[in-house]
Amino acid sequence: MDPTQPTHPHRRRRSTTGRIYSDSLASNMIERTRREMFYRACAQGFPYSRQLTAHVSCVNYLVFSRKGGRWLASAGDDFRILLWDFNQEDVRSPSGCYSGPAGNVLSLDFSASNQYLISGGADNLVLRYDVSRLVSPGVQWAPERPLPALSVYRRHDDSVRSVSAHAHHEELFFSAGEDGRIILHDARADRRSPSAQGIYQHTTEFTGVQAHPVMEHIFATSDSHGQVCLRDTRMAFGPLSTRSNEGIVQTYVTKLSKRSLGYLSNPESSSITFDCDGGRLAVTMLHWYPTIYALSDPYPLAVCTGRNNPDGNPVPAGERTYSNSCTMKSGAFGGPGIGEDVLYAMGSDDFRGYVWEIPETTILTSLRQEIPTEEWYTREWHDVVGYCEGLSATRYVPSEISTPLCRLNGHRSIVNAIAIHPSQLHIVTSGIERHIVLHSPMPSSPIAQDLSLTPLEVRKLPEYSPEDEMRFLGTLLGTHSTLHGDAGQSDDESQTILLFDHILGEEGEGDIFELRQCKENDDDEDDEDDHVLIDIMRSPSASPP
Incomplete structure (x- = not known):
């Protein structure tokens, strides 16, 4: 025996490269397993549900808090904002209530770190609430004593259709109004000082605004004329000398064309939303289908329809399916627990919610059809609708996702709002009725126990x-609360x-082509109506809120 050798066995050192490779394999296996479980659960649809009842009138908007999705915020025509705690083992009732709205609430959003909740609505107000008070030691919420707003912003002269918090800065948020204003608010500044905010004034009503989830200077807007734009805050706000091109860095093509018609149609873009990494944008169009765009591509990738049932068979003639002709609706991307938004969900006039699986952008781009102008006019294109910039422009026919992954039942009237939980396999829907429906692929989960099978029957529209x-x-003509604002009724x-x-x-x-006709010279007329820029950053005569 060599006395220079150790008497105990020598442990081999594990190389750093080997450890990283092993960790990578384990991570990939976990990710693959998570995705397999996700798709297996989604393939069953979301057949179980529970009604969450606390509102007393229509519920117009739903949003989960960022990251883990602890809070669900809901609001509508009863002038109240409710918070539901999804950290509970069996969520059944709200854990908080906010007062302050004097009209129907139309939009909600959580701030970057979920400390604040922002609302906007038909009372022209933007309200900001401190969510952290609900979880502060010693604070007990009582239903008869709702918490007031932390801040009230009175810079709009008409209904606030949309609010959106900045993804990185806790104190910054946008609001969009039917007065044609987009306002960038900074809560650190004095609300009475005009120099604390930037306003962009448009010539038509704004219907939506969304802050980009990654790029801090980028936001998207939609308006009632159908225009959807990507904008840069550095070009849209500030002194007039620094503003350019109305802040627009990308305009998305939303006009529709049929071969048999000598005019275009411009559907109203009633709401917009980004997916979680900001690579795709979904546009809700009145009297048309939800349309998916890639961030840097002006032409649509896909439209989501209800032409087929979830089993792939065509919907029988005369049977109602996806449509959006009444009420303001908002859609949502989601991919609970997999870190990628592969689903898009939307409410419908046929009393159901729809969930579609959205293929990768590269696949959708390869499936999109590009038809040159000459070919468009020299061939027959039966039942083909193309997107284009004008009558003489190339037509782009996006891929049609005609088979929804599943449909969400449980409602007796129109579904307006939908939200997908960021980590749990749950979807919530609401609309004309006073209750929210919590949907699940399983009868129980970490946050909801003993859910019931949702009835498959859908109420028919009566003659x-x-x-x-x-x-x-x-x-x-009567004292109906939805029409006359009797919040407590x-x-x-x-x-x-x-x-x-x-x-x-x-x-x-x-028919969108009958309801929204767009003549060839509409663009020229719009160009002549220059957008008005209000420079409140420098104007000493601007009136305080």
Whole structure:
């Protein structure tokens, strides 16, 4: 035996390269397993559900807090904002309530670190609430004592259609109004000082604004004329000398064309949303389909329709499917627990929510059809709708995602709002009714126990008789809370459903090419109406809020 050798076994050193390789394999295996479980669960649809009931009128908007999704915020026509704690083992009732809105709430968003909740609505106000107070030691929430707003912003002259918090800066947030204003708010500054905010003034109503989730200077807007733009805060706000091109860095093509018609259609873009990494943008279009765009591509990648049932079979003729002709709706991307938004969800006039699986951008780009102008006019294109910038421009026909992954039942009227939990396999929907529906692929989960199977039957839109017409007029002229703002009145929900049944019967299933005609010279007319820039950063005469 060599005395120079150690008497104990020598342990081999594990190389750093080997450890990294092993960790990478383990990480990839975990990620692959997580994705397999996710798709297996989604393939079953979301057949289990529970009603979350606390509102007393229509619920217009739903949003989960960022990152883990502890809080669900809901609001609507009862002038209240409720917070639901999804850290509970069995969520059934709200954990907090905020007061302050004096009109229907139309939009909500959480700040970058979830400390604040921002709301906007039909009272022209933007309200900011301190969520941290709900979890502060010694603070007990009582339903009869809702918490007031921390700050009130009165810079809009018409309904605030959308609010969006900056993804990185806790004190910055956007608001978009029907007064044609986009406002960049800075909560660190004095709200009464005009120099504390930047305003961009448009010539038509804004319907949406969204801060980019990654790039700190980028945000998107939509308006009632159908224009959807990507903008840069450094070009849109500040002194007039620094503003350029209305802040626009990208304009998305939203006009529609049919071979058989000599004009275009420009659907109203009623809301917009980014996916989690900001690589894709979804646009909700009134009387048309949700349309998906890549961030840097002006032409659409895909449209999401309900042409087929989830099993792939065509929807029978005469049976209602996805449509968006009534009410303001908002969609949502999601991919619970997998770090990538592969789903898009949207509410519908047929009393259901729809969830589509969105393929990768490269796949959608390869499937998109590009039709040169000459070919468009020299061939027949039956039932083909192309997107284009003008009558003489190339047509782009996006891929149609015609088979939804699943449909979400449980409602008796129109579904307006939808949100996908960021980490748990849950989707929430709401609309004309006063309750929220919590959907799940399983009967129990870490946050909800003993869920029930959701009925598959969908209420049919009734045929109207003279008696129904009289009841509708009674609802319209009576003291209906949705119409007259009686926030505390919990009326018979059937009145609300009757009201929107009648609206659907009158306005539903409209042809976008008949409802929204866009002449070739519309763009020229828009260019002549220069956008007005209000330089409140420098104007000493601007009036305080």
